[in-house]
Amino acid sequence: MTHSAPTDAGIDLDALRAGDRVAFVRLVETYADPLYNLALKLTGHPQDAEDVLQETLVSAYRSIGGFQGRSQIGTWLYRIATNVALMHQRRRQPDSVSIDEPLALGDGEMVPRQLFDWCCLPEPDLMSAEARQMMEQAIQALPETLKTVFVLRDIEGLSTEETGEVLGLSESAVKSRLHRARLFLRERLSEYFAEWAGGNHD
Amino acid sequence: MTEHRHESCHRLLGHLSEYLDGEAAEALCAEIERHMAECENCRVVIDTLAMTVKLYREQERPSLPRDARQRLYAALDLTEYLPPDSP
Numbered sequence: 187m188t189h190s191a192p193t194d195a196g197i198d199l200d201a202l203r204a205g206d207r208v209a210f211v212r213l214v215e216t217y218a219d220p221l222y223n224l225a226l227k228l229t230g231h232p233q234d235a236e237d238v239l240q241e242t243l244v245s246a247y248r249s250i251g252g253f254q255g256r257s258q259i260g261t262w263l264y265r266i267a268t269n270v271a272l273m274h275q276r277r278r279q280p281d282s283v284s285i286d287e288p289l290a291l292g293d294g295e296m297v298p299r300q301l302f303d304w305c306c307l308p309e310p311d312l313m314s315a316e317a318r319q320m321m322e323q324a325i326q327a328l329p330e331t332l333k334t335v336f337v338l339r340d341i342e343g344l345s346t347e348e349t350g351e352v353l354g355l356s357e358s359a360v361k362s363r364l365h366r367a368r369l370f371l372r373e374r375l376s377e378y379f380a381e382w383a384g385g386n387h388d
Numbered sequence: 389m390t391e392h393r394h395e396s397c398h399r400l401l402g403h404l405s406e407y408l409d410g411e412a413a414e415a416l417c418a419e420i421e422r423h424m425a426e427c428e429n430c431r432v433v434i435d436t437l438a439m440t441v442k443l444y445r446e447q448e449r450p451s452l453p454r455d456a457r458q459r460l461y462a463a464l465d466l467t468e469y470l471p472p473d474s475p
Contacts, residue, residue, distance in 0.1 A: 203394045211469040218460065222452040240463045243444070247464060269412045296401060312443060321443065340444050349474045366407035372440040 189238055197259055203251050210250070214243060217260065221267045227337040228271035229278075230326045238274055242267040264344070264352045268334055275330065296369060300376030307379060317378070324374035326365055327384060335360055336367035399431050406436050450461055 197216065201209035218239065225238035231356045245266055253262060304312075311317070325333060338349040339360070402405055406412040407420050424431045452460070454473065461470045 207469065210464075211466055212466065214460070214466070215471065218457065219449070219451045222456075225421075225447050226450065234454075236452075236459070239452070241454075243460065243464060267463050291392065297398075298401070298433045300436075301429050303435065307434045313451055318447070321447070336444075340441055341447070343445075355467075361405065361411075365402070368437055368441060369401075371444070372437045375440050375443070378424055378434055 191220075199230050199249060199253070199255055199259065205251070211249060213246075213259070218243075220260075224264065224267055224337060224342055225271050226269065226334065227341055228327060230273055231278075231320065234271075234274050234278070238267060238271045241270045245270070247295065249386070256258060258348070261348055261351050264342070264348075268338070272330065272334070297364070298369065298373065300373055300380060302376055302380035302383070303357075304376060304379035304383065307383065311377075311382070317382075320378045321371075321375065324371050328370060330368035332363050332370065336362040339364050340368070351370065357362065397427060399473070400430065404437055408434070408441065415470055 197213055198206070198209050198306045202213060207309075221237055221242055225235035225242075226232060229235055229238060242263065246263055254260065257265075325337070329338060334353055335349060335355075338344045338352055339346065344352065346357050346360050346364075349355070350357050353360070355363075400423055403412055403416055405421065407417060412420070420434070422436060456469060458467075461467050
């Protein structure tokens with residue numbers, strides 16, 4: 187018998203594989219919030235996020251017996267949730283780009299256009315309800331391939347290596363997609379804050 | 389702006405996330421910092437890029453609403469284990 191060390195989250199893998207319900211409840215309590223947040227960012231809809239969370243954990247409950255433990259259990263759950271969320275998104279937007287297709291962004295995507303320096307705006311302006319809503323919309327405007335990487339790395343706080351494991355990408359692909367996502371979002375935020383500052387100080 | 393400097397902007401642009409994440413080699417960091425001191429546009433791009441990441445990282449993270457948690461536990465047939473409301 188090989189011994190399964192408890193994962194970072196203090197989850198008892200042997201008990202989970204044996205169908206122990208209390209162990210599964212602990213798993214649910216540990217990951218329900220992060221998985222819900224991940225699903226909310228990927229789908230942009232609270233109802234979809236709830237459905238994704240349910241499908242993810244129901245599917246995990248059914249297949250936990252076959253979990254090999256080659257990756258962290260968190261990585262495994264993130265992978266299921268990401269796939270379920272992307273399927274929901276494609277049902278909602280059937281013409282969206284699949285994760286395997288090349289990106290359809292133009293050559294000029296890397297060139298920063300907005301050069302307004304909004305860093306020194308007062309914090310209440312940067313954190314206003316309207317600004318937060320704009321930030322959500324900006325995430326939803328990202329192509330799927332960039333959105334998944336950005337949400338896992340910068341919002342969920344996974345490492346480059348973990349993000350690569352979840353998405354089946356090399357570390358260099360994760361880094362390059364993360365950078366492109368950030369440049370895209372910087373452009374959107376700059377546009378918004380430039381307009382906002384212009385409107386307020388004219 | 390000189391042609392040479394414009395080329396530097398483009399070349400360095402691809403490395404800015406590495407730089408912000410503290411993953412850039414020392415020589416590259418020094419080059420970016422030298423360049424930022426003389427190129428206002430790049431300074432703004434780096435600062436606003438860093439701020440973009442910071443704002444997203446500091447966003448509030450919504451927890452699963454109570455009623456959604458109840459439906460989740462019901463779907464998993466774990467209702468008897470539903471934790472009591474936290475104060």
